[in-house]
Amino acid sequence: MQQELSAILHFWQRYTPDTAFGGFYGRLDNLNNVSKNAPKGSVLNSRILWAFSAAFNLQGNKDYLDVANRAFQYIINYFIDKTNGGIYWTVDYKGEPLDTKKQMYALSFGIYGLSEFYVASKNQQAKETAIALYHLIVEHSYDKINGGYLEALSADWKEIGDLRLSKKDANEKKSMNTHLHILECFAALYRIWPDEVLKNKIEELIQIFLDHIIDKKSNHQVLFFDEQWNPKSNIISYGHDIEAAWLIQEAAEIIQNKNLIEKIKIRSVQLANAAAEGLDTDGGLWYEYEVEEKNLIKEKHSWPQAESMIGFFNAWQLTGNEDLLEKSFASWKFIQQHILDKKNGEWFWGVKENYSLMNEDKVGPWKCPYHNSRACIELIKRIDNTLKS
Numbered sequence: 001m002q003q004e005l006s007a008i009l010h011f012w013q014r015y016t017p018d019t020a021f022g023g024f025y026g027r028l029d030n031l032n033n034v035s036k037n038a039p040k041g042s043v044l045n046s047r048i049l050w051a052f053s054a055a056f057n058l059q060g061n062k063d064y065l066d067v068a069n070r071a072f073q074y075i076i077n078y079f080i081d082k083t084n085g086g087i088y089w090t091v092d093y094k095g096e097p098l099d100t101k102k103q104m105y106a107l108s109f110g111i112y113g114l115s116e117f118y119v120a121s122k123n124q125q126a127k128e129t130a131i132a133l134y135h136l137i138v139e140h141s142y143d144k145i146n147g148g149y150l151e152a153l154s155a156d157w158k159e160i161g162d163l164r165l166s167k168k169d170a171n172e173k174k175s176m177n178t179h180l181h182i183l184e185c186f187a188a189l190y191r192i193w194p195d196e197v198l199k200n201k202i203e204e205l206i207q208i209f210l211d212h213i214i215d216k217k218s219n220h221q222v223l224f225f226d227e228q229w230n231p232k233s234n235i236i237s238y239g240h241d242i243e244a245a246w247l248i249q250e251a252a253e254i255i256q257n258k259n260l261i262e263k264i265k266i267r268s269v270q271l272a273n274a275a276a277e278g279l280d281t282d283g284g285l286w287y288e289y290e291v292e293e294k295n296l297i298k299e300k301h302s303w304p305q306a307e308s309m310i311g312f313f314n315a316w317q318l319t320g321n322e323d324l325l326e327k328s329f330a331s332w333k334f335i336q337q338h339i340l341d342k343k344n345g346e347w348f349w350g351v352k353e354n355y356s357l358m359n360e361d362k363v364g365p366w367k368c369p370y371h372n373s374r375a376c377i378e379l380i381k382r383i384d385n386t387l388k389s
Contacts, residue, residue: 001383005376009055011345012048012369013067021094023074024048028363032344039090039098041365042079042106045071046087049113051369053120054377065120072117072126075110080129084156085136090365100155104141105165105178107133111185118192130189137182138201146228148174148208149182166366172224172232176213179205180244187251199255206260209248214267219274236289238278239304242311245271246378249314265318272315275308276327283330284338287350299358301350302339305331306375313382328379347372 015032016024023045026038049071056064078095079087081102087110089099114130117123140157141149150173151163164171165178183205190198212229213221220241224233249268252260278286284300285308308331316325338355339347341362349360349367361367 001376001379005055005373005380008346008369008373008376009052009064009067012051012363013063015345016048016363017067017070018093023070023078023095025363026093026365027361030341030344030348030357030359030362032362037093039092039365040078040095041090042075042087043109044363044365044368045075045079046106046109046113047368047370049075050109050116051373053113053116055373056120057116058377058380068117068120071113072121072123075113076125076129079110081155086133086157101160102136102140102153102155102157103165104137104149104151105181107137108178108181108185112181112188115185115188115192127192131193134186134189134198143174143227147204148179148212148225148229150227151175151178170224170233173227174225174229176221176223176237176240176244179208179213180240180247183209183251184247187254190254202251202255203257203260206248206252206257206264209244210263210267214244214271219267219270221271234291236278236291238275238285238288239301239307241271241275241278242285242304243307245269245275245311246314269315269318272311272324275311279308279327279330282337283327283334284351285331298353299350300334300338300352301358302335302347303371305335305339306371309335309375310378310382313379317382317386 015028018025023040025034025036026040027035049068052064052068052071055061056068078091081088081100086102087106088097089101089103089106092098111130111133114126118126118130137149140153143150152160154160162171163173169175183202186198186202186205190202212225215222220236221244222231222233223235223237226232245268249264252264278289280286285304286296287299287301287304288297309328312324312328312331316322316328335347338351341348346362348357348362350358352358
């Protein structure tokens with residue numbers, strides 16, 4: 001894991017800095033060819049900020065802090081909306097605002113990256129910006145009647161018709177994905193700013209997962225909802241199930257709510273076992289399953305494999321069931337065999353059923369050093385703690 005973390009970060013240090021216009025390139029293909037004029041995504045930049053900050057916090061390599069600082073400066077200078085507040089979804093390759101809508105997912109990753117960067121740098125502006133973004137989410141997106149958070153708003157915080165994160169998503173008011181990452185970022189912010197109202201918001205979010213998002217019969221998560229939390233999706237996302245299986249538990253542990261921790265530990269194992277329904281015999285995790293159509297999306301994307309490494313390891317830590325530990329190992333073996341680009345570095349987007357490569361970004365708005373570096377960082381910490389105990 002130490003070696004793989006170093007290899008991932010080395011790739012991003014070597015190939016992605018945009019020396020002409022600042023920050024990082026918006027897109028590289030499978031062969032590391034740069035699209036110099038590609039738009040730059042806020043999620044990509046926030047995840048770069050998080051990954052290099054977290055790696056510095058783990059290992060103390062100053063080169064990592066330098067990259068994190070580059071990401072921080074670019075976010076502050078180009079992604080922060082200085083008129084209306086919040087974070088733009090995208091800017092063009094020169095840093096000019098492109099898609100200016102306020103996607104709560106993007107604000108969440110801004111908070112996540114800034115909070116980790118504050119731990120690394122003690123940069124007060126990073127902390128203040130993270131807190132300001134939190135207040136904007138609560139002020140404009142929080143549903144005071146039904147609880148939870150609306151997906152997206154216009155540049156000036158008005159309602160908009162298209163709420164989707166991407167073309168493949170349902171156009172609904174609320175989603176599992178956005179709520180998972182709002183919970184993740186609120187928990188990260190609480191580590192550096194233990195505010196009582198923030199703690200209450202985290203507790204409320206965890207309860208929303210228990211009451212609405214995790215299906216009580218199947219133990220899979222529902223992906224989309226209307227404002228009243230009526231389910232609007234019948235698709236199973238195995239990757240999000242195994243990711244939630246440890247992230248929700250982590251949030252409960254950060255705020256040290258013993259009652260919620262015990263409830264979530266039970267649900268974490270149930271989520272992991274539900275996600276395991278999507279495992280193939282080669283150790284890889286299939287992408288999605290359309291329940292009504294009985295249609296398995298036979299693709300194995302890189303990020304669910306990374307989350308499997310953590311989620312199944314966490315479930316083993318909770319239960320002592322070595323079969324779950326083997327599933328974590330099998331995920332890593334699958335990554336080594338089919339996902340790692342042994343020639344040009346980093347991880348491919350994914351593979352199809354016959355193991356042919358998917359023709360997708362190696363660097364892009366959704367392909368970032370986040371899931372894979374985090375899997376390495378989490379396992380380094382967890383293995384160390386296991387050996388010590």
